[in-house]
Amino acid sequence: MLLSTLFFSLMNVCVKLVPHIPAVEVILFRSLVSLAMSYVALHSKKVNVWGNNKGLLIARGLTGSAALMLFFTTLQNIPLATAATIQYLSPIFTTILGVFIVKEKVKPWQWVFFAVSFAGIIIIEGLDTSADSFYVWMGVLSAVFSALAYSSIRRLNTREHPLVIVFYFPLVALPIAGLFSIFTWVQPQGWDWAILLMVGILTQLGQYYMTMSYQAEEISKVANLNYIGIIYALVLGFILFDEHFELATYLGMALVLVGVILNVRYKNRLSQREIEAHETKLPQV
Numbered sequence: 001m002l003l004s005t006l007f008f009s010l011m012n013v014c015v016k017l018v019p020h021i022p023a024v025e026v027i028l029f030r031s032l033v034s035l036a037m038s039y040v041a042l043h044s045k046k047v048n049v050w051g052n053n054k055g056l057l058i059a060r061g062l063t064g065s066a067a068l069m070l071f072f073t074t075l076q077n078i079p080l081a082t083a084a085t086i087q088y089l090s091p092i093f094t095t096i097l098g099v100f101i102v103k104e105k106v107k108p109w110q111w112v113f114f115a116v117s118f119a120g121i122i123i124i125e126g127l128d129t130s131a132d133s134f135y136v137w138m139g140v141l142s143a144v145f146s147a148l149a150y151s152s153i154r155r156l157n158t159r160e161h162p163l164v165i166v167f168y169f170p171l172v173a174l175p176i177a178g179l180f181s182i183f184t185w186v187q188p189q190g191w192d193w194a195i196l197l198m199v200g201i202l203t204q205l206g207q208y209y210m211t212m213s214y215q216a217e218e219i220s221k222v223a224n225l226n227y228i229g230i231i232y233a234l235v236l237g238f239i240l241f242d243e244h245f246e247l248a249t250y251l252g253m254a255l256v257l258v259g260v261i262l263n264v265r266y267k268n269r270l271s272q273r274e275i276e277a278h279e280t281k282l283p284q285v
Contacts, residue, residue, distance in 0.1 A: 001209070001213040001226060002225055002228065003205075003209045004205075004206045004208075004213060005206075005225065007202045007205040007206035007209065008202070008206040009229050009233055009236060011198075011206060012075055012233065013080065013236050013240060014195050014196075014199045016080055017195050018076075018192055021186050022180075022181070022184040022185075023069055023073040024176075024180040024184060026196060027173055027177040028177035028181050029196035029197065030068075030170070030196075030200045031174040031200075032200065033203075033204065034166075034170040037200075037201075037204045038163060038170065042161075042164065042167055045161075048164070049164065051164040053156060056156050057156065057160065057165065057168040060152035060168060060172075061169050061172025061173060062172055063145050063146075064145070064146075064169045064172075064173065065169070065173040065176050065177070066142075066145040067143075067145035067146040067148075067149055068173065069177075073135070073138060074086070074135050074136075077132060077135045078131040078132060078136065079245070080237035080241060080243060081230060081234045081237045081243065081245070081253065082124060082136070082245075082253070083135075083139055084229055085120075085233075085252075085256050085257065086124075086139035086140060086142075086256070087146065088143075089121070089143040090143040090146035091147075091260055092113075092114050092259070092260060092263060093143055093146070094147040094151060095110060095263065095267070096114070096147075097147050097148065097151050098151065107266070107270070110263055113259045113260075113263040116258055116259035117256045117258075117260055119252075120258075122252075123248055123251060124252035124256075125137070153165055227257055227260070
């Protein structure tokens with residue numbers, strides 16, 4: 001998980017290194033690389049690439065594409081750590097959407113945790129002079145679409161091979177990004193080609209190691225390591241882009257992460273209690 005988070009953070013750096021190239025064009029190159037690597041992996045495992053639940057798979061691709069387009073645009077226009085922090089709101093929106101999609105119940109304490117995170121966003125939006133309010137809220141909208149994509153994945157989780165779910169994202173994103181790129185194309189120059197290639201490779205590596213982590217250990221034990229990404233973002237932003245923040249901005253980031261992490265831990269605890277309660281009701285052999 002530490003490697004996965006590092007690769008995703010480096011991917012974010014690559015996106016930020018090409019602010020002159022439209023976000024949809026970056027997604028186009030990312031999708032080309034990811035599609036090729038995913039297809040090779042599926043072919044080697046002799047898995048049907050088209051899956052069985054095409055409607056949900058396409059919905060996951062559409063929402064994921066929208067989320068990525070908004071996130072990459074945000075990355076290119078506000079500090080690295082700020083954009084990364086806002087993206088961590090997606091688990092909160094996933095929980096809220098779960099109320100409507102899979103009829104989950106949100107406990108009173110979870111609403112408190114949500115309020116803490118949104119208080120952090122308000123502080124960042126109001127006090128971080130380096131972050132344009134428009135792009136801050138665009139980042140929040142990106143987190144909403146990410147939550148919709150995660151909700152689709154949850155419904156597909158036991159019905160499709162994980163690699164098929166991964167494959168459909170670039171499959172859907174590629175024509176969308178290609179269409180938009182016709183009207184906004186900026187010719188990459190020199191090192192731009194290598195950076196765009198690295199966006200796709202680093203994304204694939206991040207997904208691969210994240211999958212390995214979830215397969216080898218309980219999600220509740222490794223998921224919180226994902227939030228170390230904010231440390232990577234702060235350090236890389238300082239070294240590569242000379243990003244500095246006011247004390248209040250660090251407070252806002254901390255509130256966002258505290259609210260999200262408390263919500264995740266609280267949900268994990270509730271799930272564990274439900275499992276234990278179910279086991280106590282099973283007949284003893």
